[in-house]
Each structure stands twice: as structure tokens, then as C-alpha cells.
Amino acid sequence: MLETFVIPILGSLLAGGLIGFEREYKSRPAGLRTHTLVALASTLLMLAAARQGDWDITFFDTQDIVTDPTRMAHGILTGIGFLCAGVIFRHGFSIQGLTTATTLWMTSALGMLFGVGLWGLASVGTAVTLVVLVLFRLFYRYLPRRNDIDVIVRLRGDGATSGQEIEALLRGLGLRAEAVRQRLLGDADVLEVAFKVVSPRGLHLETMVDALRGVDDVRGFELAPREE
Template identity: 35%
Template sequence: MHALSTFDFLLRLATGVFCGALIGVERQWRARMAGLRTNALVATGATLFVLYSEAVGDASSPTRVASYVVSGIGFLGGGVILRDGASVRGLNTAATLWCSAATGVLAASGKLAFAVLGALTVLAVHFVGRPAGRLLDQAPAAGTDPDAVVEANVHLRCDRAAESHIRALLLQSLTASGLTPTGLRARRETPETTSLRASLSVSGDIACALEQVISRLSLEPGVRDLHWHLDEEEDVNQAMA
């Protein structure tokens, strides 16, 4: 094993500091807790520890010291993880510190090109992963698939004298909202009131689709009761009755 020269020491140390600082620029730009200096110092420390083992000439020491660096950075990363209510902040920053230490270990081991490639990869993950994560966050959740079609019912109780007007207004409101009724049933409950039930198929956001209909009909003076529900909810209510 050849002795580590001063030039090699400075070259590896400079590469480690550069890689850590390069990663830290992105964190500083995002105004995160661990910015340019913190990442540069983490990479510098990892580089110096491994360089020490290289300098003493122990062939097995660099690998052993690198494993200690990995575990030590875990404690440092834990200090930047904060709990904010039900959410946790700082996980990305902690992982970035870990990666900065890894680039320092690579630089100290003489793998300068690999260290630079590692730093560039970390930056790519931040710049590409951020918009990709936001895109995935906007994906429809379970049960909100815009292509999924569900059956809904609109129930309405009105004055019997206003039955014809309310029925026409109900159909008009559904059509204006882009909804097509699949059935309409009228039932006279008492001599004074009539119950109307409109069945329809809805895709996408059900509440948004029926909001205008409910808002429009609720303003009519002849309407006494107005609500909507899914067919599944009606089945459950009938089973519990």
C-alpha cells in the first residue's frame, strides 16, 4: 500500500468538500435547515476520517472507518428530523446529509469521479423527484377516479301544489349540471306533500356535481326536504332498519 502524499490528501479533501457543498447549494436554495455549510462540513468530516485511516497505512481501516461514519451520520440526521403535529419534517434533509457523507467517503477513498457522480445524482433526485412527487400527489385517490361511475339518488319532498313546478325544475337543474337522470319517481305521502326521487349516474366528484342542483332547489319555497346519497348508503340503511 503506497503512502498518501500531501497532494493526494488535498485533492481528495477538496473533492469531498466540493461534493458536499454542491449538494448543499440545493438545500440552501430551498431554505432548508441543513444548507451549504452543513453539507460541506459533513462531507469534509467523512473525508477526513477516511483519509486518516488511509494515512496510517492500515489496509482494513478505511472500510471500518466508513462504516462508523455511516452510523455516526445517522445520529446527526436524527437531529434535523422534527415532528410537526401529525406530520414529520426534515426526512429529506437527513437523507441528504447521509448522501453528503457518502460522497466524502468516496472522495477519501480515491474514487473522485465516483464522488462527483454521486453528488450529481443526489442533485438530480432533488430536482427531478420534487415535481414527480407533486405529480403523484395530484393523482386521484381511491374512490375518486374521474372515470368511475356511481349511482346516486336525489330525494326531495315538496308541497303538492308545487309538484309540477318542482319536478320540472329538478330535471332542468340536473341537465344544466351535465347530469342525466336514469329514473324519476313521484309518491304522494300526504294530501299536502309529494316525495320525488331522481336516480342518476355520476362520474368524478359527486359532491361537486350535485352542489349546484342542491343549491338551486333549496331556494324554492315549496321544497320542504332535500338530500342526496349513494345507492350503497341506501342499501346499508335498509339493512340496518
């Protein structure tokens, strides 16, 4: 009883809890409870699938029972795909939630490993997942990389400032700016221009804010650094 059910269930709860805690700490859409339940559900289903001979089902006397736990694994991974899709969303030009979706998929895989008795592999997989989530984030801070920012500027529709002038202003700050969308709002009262901007690592958003606030025709703007 202990090795058959208790250890796999406790292992999946611990694995899902640790991964979920990291996501909860980062305030992601799926956190501690979601990851823990995903791991637990995967473990329980695989425990049941591996013991189909114990199912309380009446079969014909001449009918053979063929156990195939891999079919349950396929069903779990298919179902978890729908759950993962729910945490991926688009904000501006950015796609967010990919890492959280991946951790849900990974948590489900770890739960299945605990369910089929591969405790060592599941434990190593849990540790490596935490290393990727925690230590890689620390390394990421010091890697040479560019900062991608989604910039939306709203100008007076009848003003003298055009989208090209705002683009030139951003380039004057040392940014790589490209206008990707323009549209008129409120019966042509407001011209909204969206830019994809690449900035040096050391540039602060306050520099861009001060520059845009200095333009008379600017009615409002949004700066959204892209994340995962």
C-alpha cells in the first residue's frame, strides 16, 4: 500500500507544489494549487491505468483484458494541452504565458512518472525543472540581450506631429523603432501609432517617458516591455 499509492501521491504533490510555488511567486496565471492538482490528477490516472485488472467491471467470460497504460498517458497529455492553452495570451505584440504553459505540461509528465513507479526519474526531472526555472532566471539577468518594448503613442489627429516624427524621436534616443500600425480614433480626433522598439539594456523607460511627454501633440502613450 505504501509503495503502491502513498509514495507516488506524496511525490507528485511535492513536485507539483515546488513548481507551482515558483510560478505563484512570479504571480503567473497558474500557481501553486493548479500545478499541484495537475500533478496529482496525472498520478492518480496513471495509477488507475496501470492496474486495470483491479477495475470493478464485469466482462464476458471469453473476453480478455489488455492493459495499455500508454493510452491513458496520451489522453492526459491531450487534456493538459487545452489547459495550457488557457494560460497563453496575447498582450499587444507580445505572447505571454508560454513558460507557465510549459511548466503545466512538465508537471503533468512528472505526475505520470510518479504514477507508473519511476520515482527516481520523476525526482530528477523535478530537480532539473526547478534549476531551469530558478537558476536560469538568475543567469538571464546577466546575459547580453536586447530589450523589446511595445510602444503605442496617441497623437492629436489635427496636430502637426506625425508618426514618422515620433519614430525619429525614438531613434534619436538610440532605439531601433519601427511603426507597425496606425489608426484614427474618435472621428479622427486621435491618431494612434504602434511601434516595435528595441532598446539597449541600460536604457530606462523613464527616458522614453520624458521624451514623449515633451511632445505637445501627444495625447497619451503606453510602454509595455515584452516578457516571456
